[in-house]
Amino acid sequence: MTIITDPPKGSFRLSMLLNDSRYRSLTLQAIAAILLALAIFYLANNVVTNLQRLGLNIDFSFLGAPAGYDINQRLIEYTSQSTNLKAAFVGILNTLLVAFLACIMATIFGVFAGVLRLSNNWLVSKLMSIYVEIFRNIPVLIWILIIYGIMTVVMPAPRAFRGEDAEAAMFLGISAFTNRGVYIPGPEFSRIFGEMGILSAGIGWLVAIAIIIGSFFGARTVTRRATRIQEATGVRPATLVTNLAIWFLPLIAFFIITGLTFEIPELKGFNFKGGIKIGAPLIAIWFALSIYTGAFIAENVRAGIQAVSKGQTEAAGALGIRPNRIMSLVVLPQALRVIIPPLISQYLNITKNSSLAILVGYADVTATLGGITLNQTGRAIECIVLLMLFYLTISLIISAVANFYNNSTKLKER
Amino acid sequence: MSDTSANAVAFVRTESVPASAPPVNAAGPVKWLKDNLFDGVGNSILTVLAFVAIFMILSNTMPWVLNGIWDAPTLAACREILDGTTGACFAVLSERWNQLLFGFKYPSELYWRPALAFAMLFVAFAPVLFFDLPRKLLIFTGLYPFIAFWLIWGGPIFNPILALVGLIVGYVVFVRLEKTSFAMAMGVGIVSAAVVWSLSKFIGSDSAILSIGYLETVPSRDLGGFMLNMMLGVTCVSLSLPLGIALALGRQSSMPLIKYVCVIFIEFIRGVPLITLLFVASVMLGYFFPPGSGVDLFIRVVIMITLFSAAYIAEVIRGGLAALPKGQYEAADSLGLDYAQATRLIILPQALKISIPGIVNIAVGLFKDTTLVSVISMFDMVGMIRGPILASTDWNGVYWELFSFAALLFFVVCYGISQYSQWLERRLATDHR
Amino acid sequence: MNKSVLFGAMTVASLAAGAAAAGTLEDVQARGKLNCGVTTGLVGFAAPDANGEWKGFDVAVCRAVAAAVLGDGNAVEFVPTTGKTRFTALASGEIDMLARNTTWTLSRDVDLKFTFVGVNYYDGQGFMAPKELGVSSAKDLDGATVCIQTGTTTELNLADFFRANNISYEPVPIETNAEAQQQYLAGACDVFTTDASGLAATRATFENPQDHVLLSEIVSKEPLGPLVRHGDNEWGDIVRWTLNALITAEELGVTSANIAEMSASAGGNPEINRLLGTEGTLGEMLGLSATWAKDAIAVSGNYGEVFEQNIGESTPIGLARGLNAQWTDGGLIYSPPFR
Structure with a gap:
């Protein structure tokens, strides 16, 4: 029996760098590091040489200069005298807005189509598979262009609403569907907040939301108390009326006190004025992304429901659980585990595909920072680097959420 | 007693009564209708709604399609023929089909070349896609890239042949040295291939060799239409496969530096939209090349799309690697295989097999995404429609016919591939459920 | 195909790098x-x-x-x-x-x-509007929706013009001329603005060019x-x-x-x-x-x-x-x- 000792010191040979497994990985990494550094140096050197030759420089000061252009769709105050940075920020908010809306809508489409595709109604399930196949197999770019085109051509122009015998009429007399957007009645607070100008609606709604949150907690307390009583005595007190009152009375009282009125849009000059306008570009990109991604989500939902083994349903049935409770307590929790991870990656896709909003004239961040600002300032490198950083940040945040979810729902195997 | 029993026999049937026909609503089409369409109130309502939806769609589109005009020189002439009735002007397709398929600059007398390359694509892919075909066909698959390059871009046949010879020399050297050390074999193989390639410098531009098999050259800027989509799709997916495998292996690597470089690369590419990468290709990448090199837009776009799809393919393959039981790695180790051998002989064949459906999905997605190049002034199918055709005086205002045609073409290709992928998934399912 | 393209590009690149200093x-x-x-x-x-x-x-x-x-x-x-x-x-x-x-x-x-x-x-930036709108001057365009073809100085001029005249408008930026035209003809915007020469070129392709007028104002200098x-x-x-x-x-x-x-x-x-x-x-x-x-x-x-x-x-x-x-x-x- 020989005792294996440490290799004798000083007997290190150069060939051991490649042949000795203790050093090989270090050698390879060192080579990789050198190659990588060379590649980076080569590219960076080219960039510097090219820029020097052209007398250009990397300079982000254009972000502080006035943008000089107007943006149609904005969530924060912005004029053509605001800075390019603010224009980019308006774009970022618009990207987030359309991505958020499209995620919700795509989930609704996807869940509907996915569930209906498993329906035992032959016609409906065939229709749904046609929907899924058509939308999955045609580029989203073409869908965006087609849907924007359909909206523009099929919906009436505002001028069709004009005159005695107008070609188009307002829906129920309060909403107008035009090819420039949908105009719906907008709530206004005529008292208390009325004098505060532009902020009035904002503060009013914040208070309203606060009241709703308060109602939520109120209702939950009542329900918990009912459950306690039920557990103690076996009789559950009626909570429906109390809960309804808690939910609606404070809100109604608030609206009456502040004098909530609805401003109905009407045709003035070139456009409808008043109320809330949802612009056609927003609707087009929102709808196109939702219906396209919905087809993918439908497949995920179908796969998720089919992934729950039939034995689970049967076992639950054998325990005497009622069918709808089987769905909510047994099938859905297991299906969700399969559905959610791909769903989150679809949300990521929606966010990234929203960069195509530029095709329909929606002012997302690609259209402001990566579009008009880039065109006007000619600062291509700076704009595109910032643009990529933004998308990267959003993606990393969404992936972090996905990882968190995956870890928290991982099957704990022992 | 015996009497009764003897009499009783007369009343016993010797054969069973023929089954009477089921009630009319429990068999045949009626039962099918009842089970599948009108099973309960909710279901009936759904059926009626579906019928209404189908009727609405068909009644709005069918007159337009059926009344289509296929022969007119301009939109105005077409509208004149229609004379106010509803109808499509498919004449734009019969007039401009060549531009939609090949772009507006590809010389029309040379259309046979990309068409032939397209036809050969099926032959080249067949042995890759269908395992039952004779393996000898794979030789043609290997030759195909060089033939297709020569057919589409033209030029002397010498260039692709030299490139091929270089690859073969490199491969032969690699195989010879592989026994000694994988890394060294790889290095020497690459160097010897490069030596062969550099021979081209010694051939003068007026050398007689260059006139052999000379096809008229077509610059890559002149490629366009659906051909461009196909070329970008096929080229980038095939280029990104090896890159994707390398990235996936790198991400699994135990060496921290390599691992983190791969992770950062993959996450970066997957984190940004393809359109920003195309902007990089069109406005930034030029700065990364040496001054005055002027690498043309097609190659820059191929580089960016390849990187893009490599990152996604790497993730799919990583899934395949992760799905392999740990025993496979351990078995390979216990046989005394080194990393390169184990990966090449044990791990990758199995991991790739699991990943094929995922890779096909990525390929379909990528093929659809090639339409984005229209945003950076390349005239692919969508670019042709949005640019030269809609901007021309003759066909200004024909939207639906053109976009329907584009949608149809993409649908046929992508649906075909996804059907193949499903077939393959069934074929590969080795767990006998 | 692919390798040789890249390879060719590399060779060209290395050759051209030497020639870059030339004019x-x-x-x-x-x-x-x-x-x-x-x-x-x-x-x-x-x-x-x-x-x-x-x-x-x-x-x-x-x-x-x-x-x-x-x-x-x-x-x-x-x-x-x-x-x-x-x-x-x-x-x-x-x-x-x-x-x-x-x-x-x-x-x-x-x-x-x-x-x-x-x-x-x-050149100079102008406006085109349908005749039936009855607009003769760009200053009558208060509250109008304006289609802009992006990618040139158009957006800036437009913003400057409307700000100088203190009137409001809704810009709709569009990528290509063909799409801007589709929007304009369908009435999704009231006026279409780009360089006057581009407007004339666009109008020439309309079915009924005489139904559209170019407004008198030219709001910018575009040499x-x-x-x-x-x-x-x-x-x-x-x-x-x-x-x-x-x-x-x-x-x-x-x-x-x-x-x-x-x-x-x-x-x-x-x-x-x-x-x-x-x-x-x-x-x-x-x-x-x-x-x-x-x-x-x-x-x-x-x-x-x-x-x-x-x-x-x-x-x-x-x-x-x-x-x-x-x-x-x-x-x-x-x-x-x-x-």
């Missing part, structure tokens, strides 16, 4: 082709026709430069660029010159380091002209004087019809002789052949002829010369003398 003129001559950036398609200025041939006013400038440098008006590779890609394409050397109705502004000249060699079309990179003055001179040769040819009555006869031998007018190379050494000074200007003019005629063929009143676009008449006819088109 653009040498590059173009070595290549035997002029790379000229144009729009992706604006009828009248630069658009491929049904046969895939590039035609238009800007295209003619490219062809003239190619003829002056290489002696062949067809030795041009037209590189379609968008508003986003054009400047980088020029700066990174992908194209040798840009003739893409680009407005000459201070920041582009100074900050982006380009040299505008002259003006080949004096459009070809441009080259800063720092290569020899090349800039060539493009500048090729453009001037076209303009001077019109002033002196040299046309594509009579140029062969005029350049055969020195005539009575010394300036024509100097222009056409029968007298003096102007071509040599530029580093070109003596017949450079003759070649340039012979491709598609002098400035006036190019104008008439592509955007003039006899074409569907039907632009009047207006500001773009020769200075002798009260316009702004004026070339420094050839001596």
Whole structure:
């Protein structure tokens, strides 16, 4: 029996760098590091040489200069005298807005189509598979262009609403569907907040939301108390009326006190004025992304429901659980585990595909920072680097959420 | 007693009564209708709604399609023929089909070349896609890239042949040295291939060799239409496969530096939209090349799309690697295989097999995404429609016919591939459920 | 296919790296082709026709430069660029010159380091509205929805104009002219704004052009002209004087019809002789052949002829010369003398 000792010191040979497994990985990494550094140096050197030759420089000061252009769709105050940075920020908010809306809508489409595709109604399930196949197999770019085109051509122009015998009429007399957007009645607070100008609606709604949150907690307390009583005595007190009152009375009282009125849009000059306008570009990109991604989500939902083994349903049935409770307590929790991870990656896709909003004239961040600002300032490198950083940040945040979810729902195997 | 029993026999049937026909609503089409369409109130309502939806769609589109005009020189002439009735002007397709398929600059007398390359694509892919075909066909698959390059871009046949010879020399050297050390074999193989390639410098531009098999050259800027989509799709997916495998292996690597470089690369590419990468290709990448090199837009776009799809393919393959039981790695180790051998002989064949459906999905997605190049002034199918055709005086205002045609073409290709992928998934399912 | 493309590109790259120090003129001559950036398609200025041939006013400038440098008006590779890609394409050397109705502004000249060699079309931003709207002045457009074709100075001018007149509007930025047209015709916007020449070109393709009016206001100055990179003055001179040769040819009555006869031998007018190379050494000074200007003019005629063929009143676009008449006819088109 020989005792294996440490290799004798000083007997290190150069060939051991490649042949000795203790050093090989270090050698390879060192080579990789050198190659990588060379590649980076080569590219960076080219960039510097090219820029020097052209007398250009990397300079982000254009972000502080006035943008000089107007943006149609904005969530924060912005004029053509605001800075390019603010224009980019308006774009970022618009990207987030359309991505958020499209995620919700795509989930609704996807869940509907996915569930209906498993329906035992032959016609409906065939229709749904046609929907899924058509939308999955045609580029989203073409869908965006087609849907924007359909909206523009099929919906009436505002001028069709004009005159005695107008070609188009307002829906129920309060909403107008035009090819420039949908105009719906907008709530206004005529008292208390009325004098505060532009902020009035904002503060009013914040208070309203606060009241709703308060109602939520109120209702939950009542329900918990009912459950306690039920557990103690076996009789559950009626909570429906109390809960309804808690939910609606404070809100109604608030609206009456502040004098909530609805401003109905009407045709003035070139456009409808008043109320809330949802612009056609927003609707087009929102709808196109939702219906396209919905087809993918439908497949995920179908796969998720089919992934729950039939034995689970049967076992639950054998325990005497009622069918709808089987769905909510047994099938859905297991299906969700399969559905959610791909769903989150679809949300990521929606966010990234929203960069195509530029095709329909929606002012997302690609259209402001990566579009008009880039065109006007000619600062291509700076704009595109910032643009990529933004998308990267959003993606990393969404992936972090996905990882968190995956870890928290991982099957704990022992 | 015996009497009764003897009499009783007369009343016993010797054969069973023929089954009477089921009630009319429990068999045949009626039962099918009842089970599948009108099973309960909710279901009936759904059926009626579906019928209404189908009727609405068909009644709005069918007159337009059926009344289509296929022969007119301009939109105005077409509208004149229609004379106010509803109808499509498919004449734009019969007039401009060549531009939609090949772009507006590809010389029309040379259309046979990309068409032939397209036809050969099926032959080249067949042995890759269908395992039952004779393996000898794979030789043609290997030759195909060089033939297709020569057919589409033209030029002397010498260039692709030299490139091929270089690859073969490199491969032969690699195989010879592989026994000694994988890394060294790889290095020497690459160097010897490069030596062969550099021979081209010694051939003068007026050398007689260059006139052999000379096809008229077509610059890559002149490629366009659906051909461009196909070329970008096929080229980038095939280029990104090896890159994707390398990235996936790198991400699994135990060496921290390599691992983190791969992770950062993959996450970066997957984190940004393809359109920003195309902007990089069109406005930034030029700065990364040496001054005055002027690498043309097609190659820059191929580089960016390849990187893009490599990152996604790497993730799919990583899934395949992760799905392999740990025993496979351990078995390979216990046989005394080194990393390169184990990966090449044990791990990758199995991991790739699991990943094929995922890779096909990525390929379909990528093929659809090639339409984005229209945003950076390349005239692919969508670019042709949005640019030269809609901007021309003759066909200004024909939207639906053109976009329907584009949608149809993409649908046929992508649906075909996804059907193949499903077939393959069934074929590969080795767990006998 | 792929490897050899890349490989070829690498070789080209390494070869070209050595040649980069040379001037653009040498590059173009070595290549035997002029790379000229144009729009992706604006009828009248630069658009491929049904046969895939590039035609238009800007295209003619490219062809003239190619003829002056290489002696062949067809030795041009037209590189379609968008508003986003054009400047980088020029700066990174992908194209040798840009003739893409680009407005000459201070920041582009100074900050982006380009040299505008002259003006080949004096334009201004205008508005088009349907006749039935009953609008005659852009100042009546309070609250209107405006379709803008993005990618040029249009957005900025529009914002400035409406702000100066203190009226509100809703901008709808659209990428391509065809899509802007679709929006405008469907009534999704009330007015369409871009350069007046572009408006005229767009209106010409409508089914009923007479139903649409161009409003009287021109809200900006848009001197459009070809441009080259800063720092290569020899090349800039060539493009500048090729453009001037076209303009001077019109002033002196040299046309594509009579140029062969005029350049055969020195005539009575010394300036024509100097222009056409029968007298003096102007071509040599530029580093070109003596017949450079003759070649340039012979491709598609002098400035006036190019104008008439592509955007003039006899074409569907039907632009009047207006500001773009020769200075002798009260316009702004004026070339420094050839001596």
